[in-house]
Amino acid sequence: MVSQARGLAPRLERRVGHVIEFITRLLALAGGASLVAITAVTCISVIGRELASVPIPAFEIFGPIQGDFELVELGCAFAIFSFLPWCQMRRGHVTVDIFVQALGPRVNAGLALIGNLLLTVCAALIAVKLGEGLADKRAYSETTFILQMPAWWGYALALVGAWVFVLASAYTVWRSLNEMLGDGERG
Numbered sequence: 203m204v205s206q207a208r209g210l211a212p213r214l215e216r217r218v219g220h221v222i223e224f225i226t227r228l229l230a231l232a233g234g235a236s237l238v239a240i241t242a243v244t245c246i247s248v249i250g251r252e253l254a255s256v257p258i259p260a261f262e263i264f265g266p267i268q269g270d271f272e273l274v275e276l277g278c279a280f281a282i283f284s285f286l287p288w289c290q291m292r293r294g295h296v297t298v299d300i301f302v303q304a305l306g307p308r309v310n311a312g313l314a315l316i317g318n319l320l321l322t323v324c325a326a327l328i329a330v331k332l333g334e335g336l337a338d339k340r341a342y343s344e345t346t347f348i349l350q351m352p353a354w355w356g357y358a359l360a361l362v363g364a365w366v367f368v369l370a371s372a373y374t375v376w377r378s379l380n381e382m383l384g385d386g387e388r389g
Contacts (some may be wrong), residue, residue: 209380213374219291222373226287229366233284238275240361243270276356283363287370290321305385315378316388322371329364336361 209215246267253264267273289295297317302310336357344353381387 209383212380226291229284232290233281236281240274262382272346279356280359283360286367290370311381311387317376318378325368325371329368332361332364
């Protein structure tokens with residue numbers, strides 16, 4: 203007798219999961235590239251600042267990168283929201299496993315379902331509020347102090363990650379439901 207997979211469209215859930223995991227992986231890699239770039243900006247700026255303080259006339263051309271802290275803020279906002287969806291897909295958020303080890307895989311999947319539901323609601327709230335902040339920054343044409351970059355650029359970059367986080371969180375609700383109805387967490 204062939205065992206039937208249990209849950210809500212489990213085969214479709216797994217295919218959708220592969221697509222979302224691919225998207226979240228690409229976004230996380232982009233966030234990592236952003237961190238590498240802001241690290242380089244910071245290092246170059248610090249080295250330039252130090253070289254400019256050397257009392258040698260030829261070193262007068264050196265100096266810090268103008269607006270380096272603005273670039274770091276922008277890159278960090280993007281990086282943080284780029285990593286959240288990947289972390290959610292990989293079950294990387296903090297859990298208190300010591301209390302649930304003895305409960306069994308299906309009960310653990312049920313608890314994961316509740317946690318994923320709550321996280322999806324929080325992620326959606328964050329994305330909506332971030333979108334409202336973006337609209338506000340655009341409406342008032344706010345810019346950064348030194349580079350005069352539109353302030354909404356950082357919000358827009360972060361908003362991409364925020365909505366992918368909502369998508370990943372919603373998917374993990376489906377995954378947890380199928381695990382609860384099936385044999386428990388897949389790991």
